[in-house]
Amino acid sequence: MSNGPAAPANETAHITNFIRNAIDADLAKGKYAQRTWGGAPGPAEKHLNQPRDSANIRTRFPPEPNGYLHFGHAKSILLNFGLAKDYGGICHLRFDDTNPEKEEQEFVDSIIDAMLWLGCDWNANGTEHLYFASDYFDWMYDFAETLIEHGDAYVDSQSAEEMRANRGTLTEPGKNSPFRDRSVDENLTLFREMRDGKHAEGSHVLRAKIDMASGNINLRDPAIYRVKHAHHHRAGDKWHIYPMYTYAHPIEDALENITHSICTLEFEDQRPFYDWLLEKLAQHGKLQRPLPQQIEFSRLNLTYIITSKRYLKQLVDEKHVEGWDDPRMPTLVGARRRGYTPAGFQLMADRVGVSKQNSWIEFTVLEDCMREVMNESCERRVAVLDPLKLIVTNYPEDQSEECLAPNHPLKAELGKRAMPFSRELWIEREDFQEVPAKGYFRLFPGNQVRLKYGFVVKCTGCEKDAAGNVIAVHCEYSPDSKSGTPGADNYKTKGVIHWVSAAHAYTCEVRLFDRLFKTPHPGKESGNYLADLNPNSKQVITAQLEPSLKSSKPEDRFQFERHGYFVADRKDSKDGAPVFNRAVTLRDAWKV
Numbered sequence: 001m002s003n004g005p006a007a008p009a010n011e012t013a014h015i016t017n018f019i020r021n022a023i024d025a026d027l028a029k030g031k032y033a034q035r036t037w038g039g040a041p042g043p044a045e046k047h048l049n050q051p052r053d054s055a056n057i058r059t060r061f062p063p064e065p066n067g068y069l070h071f072g073h074a075k076s077i078l079l080n081f082g083l084a085k086d087y088g089g090i091c092h093l094r095f096d097d098t099n100p101e102k103e104e105q106e107f108v109d110s111i112i113d114a115m116l117w118l119g120c121d122w123n124a125n126g127t128e129h130l131y132f133a134s135d136y137f138d139w140m141y142d143f144a145e146t147l148i149e150h151g152d153a154y155v156d157s158q159s160a161e162e163m164r165a166n167r168g169t170l171t172e173p174g175k176n177s178p179f180r181d182r183s184v185d186e187n188l189t190l191f192r193e194m195r196d197g198k199h200a201e202g203s204h205v206l207r208a209k210i211d212m213a214s215g216n217i218n219l220r221d222p223a224i225y226r227v228k229h230a231h232h233h234r235a236g237d238k239w240h241i242y243p244m245y246t247y248a249h250p251i252e253d254a255l256e257n258i259t260h261s262i263c264t265l266e267f268e269d270q271r272p273f274y275d276w277l278l279e280k281l282a283q284h285g286k287l288q289r290p291l292p293q294q295i296e297f298s299r300l301n302l303t304y305i306i307t308s309k310r311y312l313k314q315l316v317d318e319k320h321v322e323g324w325d326d327p328r329m330p331t332l333v334g335a336r337r338r339g340y341t342p343a344g345f346q347l348m349a350d351r352v353g354v355s356k357q358n359s360w361i362e363f364t365v366l367e368d369c370m371r372e373v374m375n376e377s378c379e380r381r382v383a384v385l386d387p388l389k390l391i392v393t394n395y396p397e398d399q400s401e402e403c404l405a406p407n408h409p410l411k412a413e414l415g416k417r418a419m420p421f422s423r424e425l426w427i428e429r430e431d432f433q434e435v436p437a438k439g440y441f442r443l444f445p446g447n448q449v450r451l452k453y454g455f456v457v458k459c460t461g462c463e464k465d466a467a468g469n470v471i472a473v474h475c476e477y478s479p480d481s482k483s484g485t486p487g488a489d490n491y492k493t494k495g496v497i498h499w500v501s502a503a504h505a506y507t508c509e510v511r512l513f514d515r516l517f518k519t520p521h522p523g524k525e526s527g528n529y530l531a532d533l534n535p536n537s538k539q540v541i542t543a544q545l546e547p548s549l550k551s552s553k554p555e556d557r558f559q560f561e562r563h564g565y566f567v568a569d570r571k572d573s574k575d576g577a578p579v580f581n582r583a584v585t586l587r588d589a590w591k592v
């Protein structure tokens, strides 16, 4: 059976929903129990007299390889693979590559990569259920001839304008094409000539013959094949006609034995054609019953991001970001570099659920899911992002010692690590105030604080440069106050600050990312989404990290205490010299 993405530890309950209800009802009736499976996709004859399909249900994720996957796709992916896993089914990855001009191998590779990262597995019982719709072109063509032979399709030679004019409107019926009653022979001849490249683009289309007066415009003899003299990334120059998406998609589902074809709401009006087409092809003996059924759900809309491929491409092309995998991009390759986790996406998918209502989800919902998952899974480390020197004047210059810090406050089993302590330390600039504000408990002259996992120190003053900027803080430590020793309890301090030994620190590039857009609906008010770019979405700093971080491997994630969750960048990190990206802060800084 296929393995969907691993469920996060803290949220496995599946709230039932209308899709699950439909599947439950189908399984209870045994609707799909008798289906057979010929080992690979194909028409009825291929599945005939073959063993029962071992998959209780089959779902699919059908991306068009014309761009990178984004956060919205993650929802659809996790839904389809998750359902297959829960019901003892199989989810196929199918590239919907029937449109010859826009598709590229680069996108195929990146989609596979992103889906593997999300934890999807399309292997089951030794078969890889990875398919390309373009591999079905011969069957699609054969089915079209079948429709023609049965009087269910005809070649229309009206111009595009005539066709548009005769389509009618929502309130008026359409008009029959003058070519609607062509004989089967004439239709077949013309269609074969179209196939053989004998006709110009736009001169003829093949249309399903349904009802020009239908209340559903999608049933007014929709086009199913068009002439296109285009090179296809897999099929080469074999074809001069290409199927329309609305014709191709139901057939792809049926050839693959898909039981539940889950798609977004905008396809709801296409469902009658989906059913009409598959019913005809089943009647004509081309497809096995029971036929797949289309079920629609609302797409994921998140505030503060855009997912339109055109706009994302513009961001890349005009260099508003550094590429499709820029950690600020709402692409899955971007999310991966950013440090977001597959489990975080799964948690969000579970939390948001599925519905029939289009709505907006706050971006914080995604961020909170990432925080929750990483709070649980990430080890803690210490990093000073805005370093200021702290000199422990009564600590010997040539000495150092180890302090023990737990790797996870809630998971003792993850053990402790040693952090070197010495006379000169780095602390955060904001942890010292020469003249303390009201309620400030951290370092100021005369005050005592605990250096977390280390000693209690008392501030004795500071050094300044000619311009009056503080360049170092001085303090004295109490040797009997070390954390973890019996003396530690004798000290009570209100302030606790973190630190890194200057002599041992790993000086490191750290990128602090924030939202790419500063408004929840980019472009909505301003009319131009580029005007809503957040000018401070990326800040590069030089930070001082505890030495153990130097050996981090790409994609190692940590909580930097007090700062947030960080990942060693998978692209720019070198062996022994990782650079870190901030995935998300500890708390939501955008809350009003």
Ligand code: ATP
Pocket: 061, 062, 063, 064, 065, 066, 071, 072, 073, 075, 076, 262, 263, 264, 298, 299, 300, 301, 307, 309
């Ligand atoms: P296009 O604008 O090119 O159609 P697309 O985002 O629909 O782009 P596809 O590759 O066609 O991209 O989408 C693959 C699958 O992902 C489809 O089944 C689609 O319904 C689903 N999908 C796309 N966007 C979302 C979204 N925001 N939420 C949920 N599912 C989505």
Ligand code: MG
Pocket: 064
């Ligand atoms: Mg699409």
